[in-house]
Amino acid sequence: MIKNIIFDFGGVVMDWNPRYFFKDHFNDDEKMEHFLKNIATDEWNSEQDRGRTTKEGTEIQVKKHPEWEKEIRAYYDNWATMLKSDIPENVAVLRKLEHSKYELFGLTNWSLELFPYALDHYDFFKIFQDKIVVSGTEKLIKPDPKIWEVLLNRYQIKADESVFIDDNFKNIEVAKTLGFICIHIKEDTDLEKELKELGVEF
Structure with missing residues (x-):
């Protein structure tokens, strides 16, 4: 589940x-x-x-x-x-999930110095309620499996109960080996459709 x-x-x-x-x-x-x-x-x-x-x-x-x-x-x-803009269609999906039954997390390769700029300029990051693992803070970057372990251990969640969404195929490959259910974002990916096909309810 x-x-x-x-x-x-x-x-x-x-x-x-x-x-x-x-x-x-x-x-x-x-x-x-x-x-x-x-x-x-x-x-x-x-x-x-x-x-x-x-x-x-x-x-x-x-x-x-x-x-x-x-x-x-x-x-x-x-x-x-x-940092041109957000990606509206995927942010719309995130907003739909805000009040769903699912816990939402972020796992990002991002400089510790630069990430605060995004937090200050894009309000949708508040949806995550600070449940975000940032590579620059952890001194670990994807696709090192250890950064996923930080997420799992910190928030006491299980990989096989978690959907991981990323545009980098190497990250997707590693996440799969760790037991995550994965969605690889490409230019034409319909994220809401992909999530619904996995059984996610909106």
């Missing part, structure tokens, strides 16, 4: 993408993609999500790639522009 529904945030309820800033900054898609693939990489950003400060991460990368210093420093200076 499903008792809990766990939301990832980026790509599920929040539309974040560094291209929202760098597209205009570079005005050159090829140069932008080179920068994001080779300089300001997902792996580099993930270390800030794991708990490294944005200042430290910036200085490390500037030292490695001094010719890209201006762009590297622009990354976190313009982070709010990269």
Whole structure:
């Protein structure tokens, strides 16, 4: 029986993408993609999500790639522009679940420094009533199984009674091995339909 529904945030309820800033900054898609693939990489950003400060991460990368210093420093200076908006159709599903019989949780890879901005600007985060595990706080990031264990232990819930929703397939794969019921969010996913097919009642 499903008792809990766990939301990832980026790509599920929040539309974040560094291209929202760098597209205009570079005005050159090829140069932008080179920068994001080779300089300001997902792996580099993930270390800030794991708990490294944005200042430290910036200085490390500037030292490695001094010719890209201006762009590297622009990354976190313009982070709010990269957080374009919420994802309305999925937030609507979350709001429908607010007064349901299910407990709602968040499990997100997000910098400890930057997450408060989202909390301050998007009221739907209050629905979770602070039942949110943030990678930057825990010094653990998905897909490390330990971060799911933090969630399970802290809130005394069971994986096989919990739906886990994420847009990252690696995270979905690991969550499945831990016993979670999973929904992989893609561009065309109808989240409400997927949840209803699992037996979730609205």
